[in-house]
Amino acid sequence: MDTIFQYIVCFIIALFVAVVGNRLVIHPLRAYPGPLLGRLTNGYAGWHAIKGDVHLMTYRDHLKYGPVVRQAPNRLVFNTLAAVQDIYLSPLIAKAPIYTFTRFRGVTPSVFTALDKPDHRRRRRAVGQAISERSMRSFEPTMLSQIDVFLLQLLRSCRPNQPQVVDMTPRCKYLAMDIIGHLAFGHAFRTQTDETLRLIPRAFAGLNPVVYLFMNWPKTHRLVDPAVQWLLRARVGAFRRVLAGVVSDRMALPRDAKHDLYSLVATDERVGQAQLEGIRRSEIWGRRVFFLMRVCGTTTGTAICSVFYYLSRYSAAYARLASEIRTTFSSGSEIRQGPQLASCKYLRAVIDETLRICPPTPGVMWREKDPLSPEPLVVDGHVIPPGTLVGVGTYSLMHNPEYFPEPFSFRPQRWLDGAVEEGPKEKEARTAMRRAFIPFSLGDRGCAGKAVAYLEMSLTVAKTLWYFDFEKAPAEAGDVGSGRRGATEGRDRPDEYQLHDSFMADHQGPNLVFRARADYWGDLIKTSE
Numbered sequence: 001m002d003t004i005f006q007y008i009v010c011f012i013i014a015l016f017v018a019v020v021g022n023r024l025v026i027h028p029l030r031a032y033p034g035p036l037l038g039r040l041t042n043g044y045a046g047w048h049a050i051k052g053d054v055h056l057m058t059y060r061d062h063l064k065y066g067p068v069v070r071q072a073p074n075r076l077v078f079n080t081l082a083a084v085q086d087i088y089l090s091p092l093i094a095k096a097p098i099y100t101f102t103r104f105r106g107v108t109p110s111v112f113t114a115l116d117k118p119d120h121r122r123r124r125r126a127v128g129q130a131i132s133e134r135s136m137r138s139f140e141p142t143m144l145s146q147i148d149v150f151l152l153q154l155l156r157s158c159r160p161n162q163p164q165v166v167d168m169t170p171r172c173k174y175l176a177m178d179i180i181g182h183l184a185f186g187h188a189f190r191t192q193t194d195e196t197l198r199l200i201p202r203a204f205a206g207l208n209p210v211v212y213l214f215m216n217w218p219k220t221h222r223l224v225d226p227a228v229q230w231l232l233r234a235r236v237g238a239f240r241r242v243l244a245g246v247v248s249d250r251m252a253l254p255r256d257a258k259h260d261l262y263s264l265v266a267t268d269e270r271v272g273q274a275q276l277e278g279i280r281r282s283e284i285w286g287r288r289v290f291f292l293m294r295v296c297g298t299t300t301g302t303a304i305c306s307v308f309y310y311l312s313r314y315s316a317a318y319a320r321l322a323s324e325i326r327t328t329f330s331s332g333s334e335i336r337q338g339p340q341l342a343s344c345k346y347l348r349a350v351i352d353e354t355l356r357i358c359p360p361t362p363g364v365m366w367r368e369k370d371p372l373s374p375e376p377l378v379v380d381g382h383v384i385p386p387g388t389l390v391g392v393g394t395y396s397l398m399h400n401p402e403y404f405p406e407p408f409s410f411r412p413q414r415w416l417d418g419a420v421e422e423g424p425k426e427k428e429a430r431t432a433m434r435r436a437f438i439p440f441s442l443g444d445r446g447c448a449g450k451a452v453a454y455l456e457m458s459l460t461v462a463k464t465l466w467y468f469d470f471e472k473a474p475a476e477a478g479d480v481g482s483g484r485r486g487a488t489e490g491r492d493r494p495d496e497y498q499l500h501d502s503f504m505a506d507h508q509g510p511n512l513v514f515r516a517r518a519d520y521w522g523d524l525i526k527t528s529e
């Protein structure tokens with residue numbers, strides 16, 4: 001018995017030595033610097049995925065180890081503009097297989113998770129129709145009606161002597177979810193006003209951290225996924241029933257009854273199945289729409305919430321933006337897509353600065369060399385061995401002082417052209433800054449919904465500033481969502497909105513207090529009637 005035990009111990013030690021030896025001495029990435037734990041195991045990133053601070057871990061690792069870090073045995077993360085170009089704009093690159101973990105029940109891919117390039121192109125074309133700028137013109141009235149619901153909720157919080165504190169995280173999440181519900185399903189989820197319908201955003205909030213753990217530490221999937229499925233079986237069942245009900249309600253209506261993803265794709269189907277290149281209607285519904293709600297709703301909600309956070313902290317930015325909105329428009333109903341909104345340059349600068357300082361997907365968008373491409377992949381001068389995942393940390397790059405001086409200061413004016421007289425050096429720096437702005441990622445796997453996101457953010461922020469003044473809530477309530485002095489590194493900046501990185505960020509607060517401006521609210525009530 002003793003001998004068998006000794007054999008087992010020896011075997012485990014030998015295995016351990018072999019794995020460690022391989023990863024540190026023989027592995028093709030052995031020469032790259034990085035944290036010892038990260039070079040040995042995906043557990044390093046997995047642990048930070050559980051903590052929700054992969055973005056901070058990446059930022060810190062770059063400070064310590066330089067612009068290229070071996071963050072996991074088979075992963076290299078970069079922090080340079082050259083790497084952005086070489087990775088996200090390269091035709092040799094494909095999305096990393098770890099994205100399959102983000103699939104709903106692991107089955108058929110969506111536009112977001114499709115790995116095969118021709119398959120992805122088909123899916124992207126179909127989704128692209130629903131969220132193109134042209135299509136948004138027809139969708140704008142629906143979007144505006146949801147923003148009015150949001151504004152009316154804020155109005156309700158304005159009590160003359162005792163204003164209510166509004167927690168912006170749920171407000172912005174529900175707004176974004178309701179808008180995307182209309183865009184995808186033509187369905188009014190009414191999460192803004194009806195507590196019972198908040199099942200879907202809650203399901204996403206629970207799901208994202210688990211999926212992120214699998215993406216960072218794939219081996220945990222086998223062990224953890226069955227347990228998660230079992231623990232969440234009741235919720236998943238309820239979630240699927242809601243989704244199935246919504247799908248069948250929409251399919252019962254005529255195709256053109258609403259301006260949504262279904263109506264656009266269904267029109268294509270009428271032209272012929274061949275043009276849809278094999279994508280079935282039910283498949284489009286189940287996968288794409290689920291994806292749209294999860295990715296598009298969550299990210300835009302975060303972006304809007306973050307804008308409110310920074311405006312409530314930076315009074316000069318607040319004053320300048322309020323003045324721009326209030327002098328450009330003469331009524332709340334005038335605020336809509338068009339040249340007037342486009343002329344609000346400071347609004348765009350505030351949004352861009354928020355997306356830079358607080359990116360809704362703050363981690364690393366992992367890619368690998370397309371397995372079908374024969375050429376070697378070279379990133380920022382490094383020849384990348386096959387099987388290596390490469391990426392750039394979104395938060396890290398957009399806090400790299402080489403491209404963004406004073407990266408932790410909220411400075412919308414950095415986005416305004418011609419603010420100061422520029423020589424060739426300054427112009428070069430400005431070009432580099434713009435190219436390092438990657439909240440939507442880049443290339444053919446970059447965000448397809450950028451136009452929707454900008455429209456939604458611009459309308460919501462502009463309309464809120466038209467009808468209201470706001471400030472952070474008094475006392476401790478006002479600090480919710482901020483960093484805290486003495487907290488762990490990266491969580492200790494009091495004026496930084498804290499993101500919990502679960503691929504799509506989660507957050508708390510800000511808690512704000514709103515005051516209705518004069519009697520403009522009468523116009524708001526009239527519009528919503």
Ligand code: HEM
Pocket residue numbers: 111112113124127131292295296297299300303359360361365366439440441444445446447448449450452453
């Ligand atoms: C501020 C809000 C948003 C941000 C910051 C954002 C960011 C991103 C990022 C970084 C990606 C690439 C993900 C990756 O490579 O893993 C992405 C993909 C995507 N986003 Fe967004 N997004 C936002 C809003 C939206 C909205 C509102 C929609 C749709 C209405 C949308 C549709 C998509 C689609 C379809 C993809 C997949 C593209 C592909 O793989 O071809 N996004 N988004």
